[in-house]
Amino acid sequence: MSSRSSLLPLLYSADIVPTSLPHHTHLIDTYFSSDDLPHPSLDSPIPTLPSDIEHSRTIVLQATQELNDLLQGPRGIRKFPTQHTHLATNLEVAETPLKQILRMGIAHRVFSEPRPGILTHSAASRLIREDEDIRARVGAGVEKLWLAAGRIVDALERWKGRGNTEETGFALAHGEPFYNVPANDSARTARFAKAMSSFTAGLVCALVHLVKGFAWEKLESGGTIVDVGGSTGDAAFALARQYRDRKFKFAVQDLSEVVAGVDADRLAEAKELGVEFQAHDFFEIQPVQGADVYVFRWILHNLPDAYCVRMLRALEPALKKDARVLVMEMVLSPLGALPNDVERKVRAMDLTMLETGNARERELEEWQKLVASSDERFVWRGMRQPEGSRLAVLEWVWDG
Ligand SMILES: C[S@@+](CC[C@H](N)C(=O)[O-])C[C@H]1O[C@@H](n2cnc3c(N)ncnc32)[C@H](O)[C@@H]1O
Incomplete structure (x- = not known):
C-alpha cells in the first residue's frame, strides 16, 4: 500500500x-x-x-x-501494547488466550502475523514500543482509564454526579482520585506527564497553536509568563524557543511530584531558556505576583465548575491590572455540527473528564459564564481557534 x-x-x-x-x-x-x-x-x-x-x-x-x-x-491506531515472539513461553501464559488477544490486536493493525504463529511488529506496535510518550499514553489508557470508564455508572449511582472530584469512576476503579498521586508513585506521575506530552506530537494538539494563538510579540521583552499546571514544561519550552530573543521569564507550576520528576536534561535546557519549575498547588494563592500572562492549558476541563472558580480566585491576589489570563481548551460545538469522526473523539474526551474528575468539556458561553462567575473583573477579550487545532485560545484581561 x-x-x-x-x-x-x-x-x-x-x-x-x-x-x-x-x-x-x-x-x-x-x-x-x-x-x-x-x-x-x-x-x-x-x-x-x-x-x-x-x-x-x-x-x-x-x-x-x-x-x-x-x-x-x-x-491513529495504537491499541494493544505487548511484546514480541515466544510470548507464551516468556509470559508463562497458555498460548490460546494469548493468540486470541493478539489476533484481536492484529485485526486493528497492531502487530502482524506473517505466518501462523510468527508474530512481528506492525508500524503501530513498533510505535508503541519505540516512542515512550505514546507508550505512556497507551499504558495509562489501558491500565487506568479503561477501568475508570467501566465504573462511571457505578459512580453515578452511588454519588449522583454531585460534581466532586473524589466521587468518580476513576476513584472507584483505583481507590483514589485521579490527581491524588501517592508521593511514592513517581513512575505513575512520570507516565502521565509523558502521556500528556504525546498529545503535542499530533497536529490537533500541537503547541504551535499556542505559539501562534496569541500576540506574544506584543509583550514587553523580559515579561513574565506563568504556565499553571504546566506539567514538565512542553508549552513553556515551545514559547521560550520561539521567542528566545525576547528574554521572557517563564514559571512552570505543577504538583510537587510532577516537578520532582523533571529530568536533568530538561532542567539544564530550562535554565538556558529562562524557564523555572515551581511546585505549586493551583488551589493555593498564586505565588508569582504581577506576571504579564497566566496560561491554563487543558486544566479547567479536568475540574468541575466550583473547583475552577476556587482556582481562579486563588489567582486573583497575584494579578496586576491588564494581566492576561489565557485558557487553552476545547470549545464544544453544538451536537452534530462536527464531522462524526471528530464528534466521537470530542465526546470521548468529554467522558474521560467525567470518569476522572466529574468534569466536562464546555461550550463557549459556558466558558464565559464560568470565568465571569468567579469574578467579573475578568473581562472577556475573545477567542482564537487556530486552524487545525482542537483547542482554542480564550483570553481574559484582569480589570482589578
Ligand atoms: C491535563 S494536564 C495538562 C498539562 C499541560 N498544561 C498540557 O497542556 O499538556 C493537567 C495538569 O494539571 C496538573 N495538576 C493537577 N492538579 C493540580 C493542582 N492541584 N495544582 C497544580 N497542578 C495540578 C497535573 O499534574 C497535570 O500536569
Missing part, C-alpha cells in the same frame, strides 16, 4: 476488491434509485439486499475501513 502514490488507487484493494470502489458505490446507488427505495440513511435500517448488491456493500465497507486506517496511520 505504501508504494502507491495517490489516494485514488487506495480505493482499489488488490487483495479483496477486484474492481473499483466507485463502481460498487454506483451499483448500490443505482439499485436504490431504480427500485425507488429510500436511500441509505441513519434513520432506517438497510433492507435485505439482493446478493450482488450485498456483495458490493461488503466491498465498500471493507475498502472504506481500510482507507480510514491507512489515512489514520499507525499513530
Whole structure:
C-alpha cells in the first residue's frame, strides 16, 4: 500500500476488491434509485439486499475501513501494547488466550502475523514500543482509564454526579482520585506527564497553536509568563524557543511530584531558556505576583465548575491590572455540527473528564459564564481557534 502514490488507487484493494470502489458505490446507488427505495440513511435500517448488491456493500465497507486506517496511520491506531515472539513461553501464559488477544490486536493493525504463529511488529506496535510518550499514553489508557470508564455508572449511582472530584469512576476503579498521586508513585506521575506530552506530537494538539494563538510579540521583552499546571514544561519550552530573543521569564507550576520528576536534561535546557519549575498547588494563592500572562492549558476541563472558580480566585491576589489570563481548551460545538469522526473523539474526551474528575468539556458561553462567575473583573477579550487545532485560545484581561 505504501508504494502507491495517490489516494485514488487506495480505493482499489488488490487483495479483496477486484474492481473499483466507485463502481460498487454506483451499483448500490443505482439499485436504490431504480427500485425507488429510500436511500441509505441513519434513520432506517438497510433492507435485505439482493446478493450482488450485498456483495458490493461488503466491498465498500471493507475498502472504506481500510482507507480510514491507512489515512489514520499507525499513530491513529495504537491499541494493544505487548511484546514480541515466544510470548507464551516468556509470559508463562497458555498460548490460546494469548493468540486470541493478539489476533484481536492484529485485526486493528497492531502487530502482524506473517505466518501462523510468527508474530512481528506492525508500524503501530513498533510505535508503541519505540516512542515512550505514546507508550505512556497507551499504558495509562489501558491500565487506568479503561477501568475508570467501566465504573462511571457505578459512580453515578452511588454519588449522583454531585460534581466532586473524589466521587468518580476513576476513584472507584483505583481507590483514589485521579490527581491524588501517592508521593511514592513517581513512575505513575512520570507516565502521565509523558502521556500528556504525546498529545503535542499530533497536529490537533500541537503547541504551535499556542505559539501562534496569541500576540506574544506584543509583550514587553523580559515579561513574565506563568504556565499553571504546566506539567514538565512542553508549552513553556515551545514559547521560550520561539521567542528566545525576547528574554521572557517563564514559571512552570505543577504538583510537587510532577516537578520532582523533571529530568536533568530538561532542567539544564530550562535554565538556558529562562524557564523555572515551581511546585505549586493551583488551589493555593498564586505565588508569582504581577506576571504579564497566566496560561491554563487543558486544566479547567479536568475540574468541575466550583473547583475552577476556587482556582481562579486563588489567582486573583497575584494579578496586576491588564494581566492576561489565557485558557487553552476545547470549545464544544453544538451536537452534530462536527464531522462524526471528530464528534466521537470530542465526546470521548468529554467522558474521560467525567470518569476522572466529574468534569466536562464546555461550550463557549459556558466558558464565559464560568470565568465571569468567579469574578467579573475578568473581562472577556475573545477567542482564537487556530486552524487545525482542537483547542482554542480564550483570553481574559484582569480589570482589578
Ligand atoms: C491535563 S494536564 C495538562 C498539562 C499541560 N498544561 C498540557 O497542556 O499538556 C493537567 C495538569 O494539571 C496538573 N495538576 C493537577 N492538579 C493540580 C493542582 N492541584 N495544582 C497544580 N497542578 C495540578 C497535573 O499534574 C497535570 O500536569
